[in-house]
Amino acid sequence: MKKPLVLIILLSFIAFGHAYAQSVTVGAARISSYLPLLKGHKVGLFSNKSGRVNGKLTLDLLLENKINVVAIFSPEHGFRGNADAGEHVSSSVDVKTGVPIYSLYNGNNGTPEDKVMQKIDLLVVDIQDVGLRFYTYYISMVKMMNACAIHNTRMIILDRPNPNGFYVDGPILNMKYKSGVGYLPIPVVHGMTLGELALMVNGEHWLPNHHKCPLTVVKCLNYTHRTKYRLPVAPSPNLPNMKSIYLYPSLCYFEATPVSVGRGTTLPFQVYGHPAMKGYSYSFTPASRPGAKNPPLLGKRCYGKNLSSLNEAAIYKKGIDLSYLIDAYKNMKMKDKFFTLFFEKLIGVDYVRSMIEEGKNAQQIEAKWQDDVKKFKHQRKPYLLYKE
Numbered sequence: 487m488k489k490p491l492v493l494i495i496l497l498s499f500i501a502f503g504h505a506y507a508q509s510v511t512v513g514a515a516r517i518s519s520y521l522p523l524l525k526g527h528k529v530g531l532f533s534n535k536s537g538r539v540n541g542k543l544t545l546d547l548l549l550e551n552k553i554n555v556v557a558i559f560s561p562e563h564g565f566r567g568n569a570d571a572g573e574h575v576s577s578s579v580d581v582k583t584g585v586p587i588y589s590l591y592n593g594n595n596g597t598p599e600d601k602v603m604q605k606i607d608l609l610v611v612d613i614q615d616v617g618l619r620f621y622t623y624y625i626s627m628v629k630m631m632n633a634c635a636i637h638n639t640r641m642i643i644l645d646r647p648n649p650n651g652f653y654v655d656g657p658i659l660n661m662k663y664k665s666g667v668g669y670l671p672i673p674v675v676h677g678m679t680l681g682e683l684a685l686m687v688n689g690e691h692w693l694p695n696h697h698k699c700p701l702t703v704v705k706c707l708n709y710t711h712r713t714k715y716r717l718p719v720a721p722s723p724n725l726p727n728m729k730s731i732y733l734y735p736s737l738c739y740f741e742a743t744p745v746s747v748g749r750g751t752t753l754p755f756q757v758y759g760h761p762a763m764k765g766y767s768y769s770f771t772p773a774s775r776p777g778a779k780n781p782p783l784l785g786k787r788c789y790g791k792n793l794s795s796l797n798e799a800a801i802y803k804k805g806i807d808l809s810y811l812i813d814a815y816k817n818m819k820m821k822d823k824f825f826t827l828f829f830e831k832l833i834g835v836d837y838v839r840s841m842i843e844e845g846k847n848a849q850q851i852e853a854k855w856q857d858d859v860k861k862f863k864h865q866r867k868p869y870l871l872y873k874e
Contacts, residue, residue, distance in 0.1 A: 510715055513644035513681070513704035514612045515539045517551070520642060520704050523608070524553045530606035530639075532559040532590075532630055536614035536721045537644075544612045544644070549583060556605055558587045559598060561613065561626040596629045596666075603637045611643045611680065614721045616731050617650035619659060619674050620667040620738055620832050623721075627680055628669060628687055635697035642702045645681035645871070647715035649731050653677055654863055655805040656735070657855040659834035667831050673855070673862050674806060674834065675735050677711060679871065686869040703871065710873040723777020724754035732798055736807040742829035745814050746772055746788050750781030758810060759790020763817050768792045790814070808838075808848040815842055 513520075514537065529548065531537075537544040548555050558565055558580060565580065565587050578587050590596045609630060615623045627643075634641045656674025670692055676683065681703035688698050709715070720726045725734060734755050740747045748757040750772030757770055766789040772781040791810070793801075801807075815824050825839050833839075841851045 510647055510709045510713060511707035512539070512646050513706055514544050514547070514646075516644075516704055516707070517547070520610075520644065520702075521551055521553070523642060523702065524548070524610070526554075527607040528554055528556045528605060530557040530559060530603075530609045531555055532561070532609060532611045532627065533613050534560055534565050536717075536719050537612035538719060544610075545580070545583060545585065548610070549585075555583075555585050557602060558585050559609075559626075559630065560587050560589050561591060561623050590626045590629070596626055598630070598633050600637075603633050603639060606639060609634055609639055609641045611641060612646070613680070614646050614717060614719065615648065615680050616721055616725065616734065617648035617676060617678065618735055618738070619656070619670070619672055619676065619834065621734075622666065624680060624683055625666065625669040627684065628693070631684060631687060631699035631701075632693045632697055635693055635699045638700065640700040640702060641684070642704065643681045643684055644704050645679050645706050647706055647709050647713060648677065648679050649715050649717055649728065650675055650735065650802070651677050651679065651711050652714065653802070653805055654859050655852075655855075656858075657833065657835040657838070658858040658862060660836070663830050663834055665831040668834055673858055676862070676866070678866060678869070679706070681705065682866070682869050682871050685871070686866055689869055690865075705871050711870070712874075724749055726754065729794060729796070729798060729801065730755040732801040733793060733796075735805070736801075736810055737793075739808075739811050739829060739832050740814070742826045742832055743811075743814070743824055744782075744818070744820070745790070746770075746781070746783045748772070749778040750775055750784060753792065753794050754778070756794040757790060757792050758814060759788035760814070760818065761786050761788055763789045763814065765817070766790050806852065808842075808851055812842055812848055 531545055533544055539547055545555060580587055588598055588602050611627055613623050615621060631641060654673055654675055654677040658673050659668045659671050661671055684701055687693060688701060716728055725731050737747050737755050737758060740758055745758050745760045748754045751770050759770060768791060769787050769789045771787050772783050818824055829839055830836055837854060838851055
């Protein structure tokens with residue numbers, strides 16, 4: 487009788503854990519906590535299609551509650567979330583509501599114009615991040631924090647869980663590699679929500695000229711840093727599911743190589759390959775698709791690996807796994823021509839490239855940044871809003 491009983495208890499625990507993860511109340515759903523702060527003010531909203539409550543966009547929720555939203559600020563991929571990675575997005579007007587949309591990805595260095603900031607009294611932030619240093623939503627938020635600091639405009643963050651918030655991994659960014667895909671001295675996987683990260687930006691004086699943003703964070707309920715939160719909406723076109731989100735910390739570095747990560751397929755960030763890779767039975771051909779209009783290696787048959795059948799838990803328990811990158815590097819036999827200068831911007835340090843070229847394995851490389859992980863976990867402690 488013991489084994490069936492143990493099995494029942496284990497299955498009950500798993501079911502409870504899943505239910506707990508899904509019982510999280512996001513900040514935007516806690517309407518009574520923030521609507522009084524917005525009444526009577528001209529409100530700006532930094533958001534996109536991932537900012538929603540029970541299927542309804544936060545923009546529509548605010549307008550239904552008679553909040554005067556006068557400006558929308560949209561990040562990479564645009565407000566509706568269908569532009570390509572890095573694509574220039576023009577400012578426009580939201581067709582449904584008539585609210586002006588000011589793009590932070592239109593070549594203005596992600597900084598809103600003074601005349602636009604002068605139109606708003608408060609800025610509401612509601613957007614789903616994935617907790618990675620090279621994912622650009624937090625960078626747009628930090629730039630908006632600086633604009634708010636300059637104009638003495640309060641930022642109200644409606645916090646959301648971090649789907650990669652249960653671990654910290656990767657090297658801390660060497661700030662000589664600061665860029666549009668790496669903006670703060672944090673590890674690749676920082677394990678913080680946007681609300682926590684914003685508090686850290688203020689506390690560590692990371693804004694230019696030691697500016698400090700007036701800040702309020704509306705916390706999530708029933709969330710901890712052990713919660714495995716499943717996103718109800720894809721945060722961007724090429725992260726369509728949880729498997730891609732869990733693999734993203736390991737596969738994004740291919741963007742600085744000739745190898746495709748499946749943009750233009752149904753499995754972006756779940757496969758990798760190249761026409762010249764040898765010895766693989768799996769193949770895919772990138773095509774023009776929404777969110778990947780002109781993907782790398784468009785129309786070319788690529789040979790490589792399909793990771794989409796991997797168990798989710800097996801993926802995230804490994805954390806950052808450089809074995810895929812090393813596998814392709816060895817197979818391509820391109821030596822120093824394999825990596826572009828973009829690689830250091832993604833990984834954040836110079837020693838990873840050299841260690842791969844020296845023949846070091848993934849475990850040896852990953853061991854080198856463990857001191858960074860330990861240091862950052864200690865540094866971030868004062869800013870955590872949720873239990874570790």
